[in-house]
Amino acid sequence: EAGVAQSPRYKIIEKRQSVAFWCNPISGHATLYWYQQILGQGPKLLIQFQNNGVVDDSQLPKDRFSAERLKGVDSTLKIQPAKLEDSAVYLCASSPRASYGNTIYFGEGSWLTVV
Amino acid sequence: AQRVTQPEKLLSVFKGAPVELKCNYSYSGSPELFWYVQYSRQRLQLLLRHISRESIKGFTADLNKGETSFHLKKPFAQEEDSAMYYCALLGTSYGKLTFGQGTILTVHP
Numbered sequence: 001e002a003g004v005a006q007s008p009r010y011k012i013i014e015k016r017q018s019v020a021f022w023c024n025p026i027s028g029h030a031t032l033y034w035y036q037q038i039l040g041q042g043p044k045l046l047i048q049f050q051n052n053g054v055v056d057d058s059q060l061p062k063d064r065f066s067a068e069r070l071k072g073v074d075s076t077l078k079i080q081p082a083k084l085e086d087s088a089v090y091l092c093a094s095s096p097r098a099s100y101g102n103t104i105y106f107g108e109g110s111w112l113t114v115v
Numbered sequence: 116a117q118r119v120t121q122p123e124k125l126l127s128v129f130k131g132a133p134v135e136l137k138c139n140y141s142y143s144g145s146p147e148l149f150w151y152v153q154y155s156r157q158r159l160q161l162l163l164r165h166i167s168r169e170s171i172k173g174f175t176a177d178l179n180k181g182e183t184s185f186h187l188k189k190p191f192a193q194e195e196d197s198a199m200y201y202c203a204l205l206g207t208s209y210g211k212l213t214f215g216q217g218t219i220l221t222v223h224p
Contacts, residue, residue: 003158031210042119042201042214043159055209091159095210104205104212106151106159 002026004107006092012113018080021110025074025094031055033104034067034077035091043091049075050097082114117142117206121215128192129223136187136218138176138202147205148178148185151214154198162187162200172196192222 005024013019025032030051035043046065047057052072060067064083069075079086089109095102118141128134140146150162163171165178165185176187185202202215 033212035214042121042216045211045213048209048211050209056211093159093212097210102210103161103164105161108158 004092004094004105006090006107006110008110009108010111010113012115013082015084015114016081018078019082019112020076020078021090021092021112023075023077023092023107025092026105028096029094029105030072030097031095031102031104032069032075033091033093033095034075035093037089037091037109039088046077046090079112082112084114087112087114117146117204117211117213119202119204119213119215121200121202121218123218124216125219125221127221127223130194131191134189134192134196134220134222136200136202136220138185138187138215140183140185140202140204142183142204142206144207146207148176149203149205149212150174150176150185150187151201151203152198153201159201192220194222194224196220197222 032049034046037043046060047067048055049069052069067077091109092107093104095104120139148165151159152162153159174189199217201217204213
């Protein structure tokens with residue numbers, strides 16, 4: 001079974017530039033998560049989708065971050081304009097459904113450095 | 116609100132010694148608790164979950180609802196156990212997974 005795929009793996013941009021990350025979840029998984037992991041901290045949930053609907057985006061900085069999952073399959077996370085404090089690993093994860101007993105699988109992450 | 120606390124940022128033990136990584140949680144309902152592990156330059160992967168009541172790589176964790184804890188234990192640590200360990204809580208309302216800050220475990224030879 002293929003895992004959660006993310007790209008690009010690494011990205012370096014200057015502040016005020018924009019960047020987009022792509023995620024392809026495990027086939028058939030209805031729930032998709034984007035997490036931000038700053039060095040030395042635990043992953044923080046940015047947004048959670050159930051199919052193509054948003055379940056939770058309470059911690060997404062909506063003035064600069066946006067995410068979509070148009071067909072309920074793959075997803076894109078965009079940052080525009082980037083700030084230095086956005087330097088982090090962006091993790092995508094998926095699960096069959098958002099319920100008790102389901103396992104959540106993580107991608108390898110997209111490492112962003114803002115200079 | 117759901118919260119996970121891992122009080123130890125760093126934990127060092129010698130090979131063969133027992134190890135316990137602490138995790139406390141706050142949640143009003145009945146959560147599902149997990150331990151995830153991240154080895155150097157690898158993705159986050161599930162180590163174990165409380166509903167399975169299983170031992171993985173010699174690790175066990177018991178959910179103590181009275182103390183709201185889910186500590187991870189291993190009687191004899193191995194060098195290959197060196198990694199970052201995250202405790203996580205899955206809320207039952209809509210499946211939000213919240214992580215603790217993580218504990219870096221180093222097992223010395």
